[in-house]
Amino acid sequence: MERHQVALYLAALAVGGLLGGAAPGLGPGLEHAVNPVLGALLFVTFLQVPAAELVRSLRDGRFLAAASTVNFVVVPLVVAAMFTFLPSDRAVRLGVLLVLLCPCVDYVIVFSGLAGGSARRLLAATPVLLVAQMALLPGFLYLFMGSDLAGVVEVGPFVEAFVFLIVVPLALAWALQAWAARRPAGRRAADAASTAMVPLMAATLLVVVASQVPQLGDSRDDVVAVVPFYVAFLVVMAFAGKAVARLFRLAAPACRAIVFTGATRNSLVVLPLALALPDALAVAAVVVVAQTLVEVLGMVAFVHLVPHLVPSDARAGSGAR
Template identity: 35%
Template sequence: MSESLKDRLEAHHVWVYLLGAACGVGLSLLFPGFSAVADFLVWPLLAVLLLATFAQTPLERIPEAFTHRKFLATALLANFVLVPAFVWILLRLMPADPAIRLGLALVLVVPCTDWFLTFTQLGKGNMPLALSLTPVNLVVQLLLLPLYVPLLVGEDLPPLDLSVILPAVLVLLIPLAASVLAEFTLFKTPAGASVREGLSWLPVPLLAVVLACVTGANASRLPLAASAAPSVVVATVTFALFAVVAGVALTKTLRLQASHGRTLTFTLMSRNSFVVLPIALALPAGWELTSLTIVTQSFVELFALALAVHLIPRFIKA
């Protein structure tokens, strides 16, 4: 593939994802056995996707983030204090369906570590700052997610034993451990740099394939997803508006540089569906709507971010 093709994939990734999801539904309708195959493929594909995603997260740049103390403090407090507080309020206003609430809690409370970078670049943010913030966000969210979800959802959490949650834990930890090891060994060699560049091609097409498998495996439950879609769309749009208002207000109040403020706004808007989707897929029977909620939220968020690319530079001017 040429570099221009990679650029086109990234520029039109929303449509690539929609095409993937539509193909999953179509294949499941045309070939009844596809749903079982798709269900089996989700886990290994997610592991590869997370590996490719984590590989683009330069962990050695974590110290650089601490040189921009005002921005880092603002981003961390906004992402891990202000956002969870807003999500708690938002969930109280949502329908009482525990599966929808759990899906929204999982996906909204953690900041993105992948397409956050893409949209920050498109929205004229500060890319070196975004790159240094990304691994910090990743580490903090992995530590805080087990604490935040029970606080947000309350007593409606499904019963989970180790055998159920183990696949989700492994599909997160194995790619993360592999990327950390490669960061300080393989990726420092010329061959490793080529491997890392090769992995950078994977997130967009591979996520499209993952979405095809998720929708294909859950095709029979799509009417259930359709019934939940209005609530998920309202929640996602409301959250996006909150993130924009918060980002612009914090930028002006704290007098952040324009590029720093844009970066802050995009980290607040973009949520980490890649990391929490494996957890949702590991839930017991009866909680399928949780993963469908996360997928639906991701699609709505992508359109919001695509719009924000044009609006945020106007709201936060240099």
């Protein structure tokens, strides 16, 4: 499965799209399955990073500074450059802002690891990135759209995501690591869980796509209008992430991780925010869904392209470590 994982992921996307189109009534039920399957995926991801390594990586100030810079300085500047060219509809603009201004804290770890990026460092950065986006998003919305829309952001979905997608899977992974260190049965359980990475990633992509395709409905024109911006964002952030990593003199694995964290967005967490908006702004949810579909395809491409953009034997700077 590992040798053919990219093909499996593409197949999962295709099946999810077909299922969502053929049986739209399944959408609401599948939407409830997104967080459980994503939580299981992150549990397996966390299981592969020893607790002691994670604690040590939290002291990696250079990487955390690079991740914060690319996500909360560079990304807002890129979005500001795009903002004038976005469709004038307020709901469309709000949806784009909600999704592009929030860095991913879930499957970015998996995709970065597939491309040889430092999953350990990204994992350590996730609490920082999630808390920072919770604090900064209202201010960003105020700057871009004024005070009337800055208040639409609620912290509830962010807190729920932090607990169920970060805290609980991480605690379970650490508990299994402790069991594996003491008992043969624990080691067997940990080894068995680790083999579930590829099928869980495929399941996550299938469920996300199948649950969101029915929501596109009659808003295809709005989707078509924003897709080029999402594609352009991925391309720009690939090079911007590399530039930031070079600025902080990071080695290739950390550099690749910075490229991924700058390009991937927190669509699965901000989607509940968009769905909770008033009816007049309902299109924002469709715009967020569109970014999810573009991004998962983009991440499959990134897995192949980022190792060429940041070769494994390259150093981001003479002081890389």
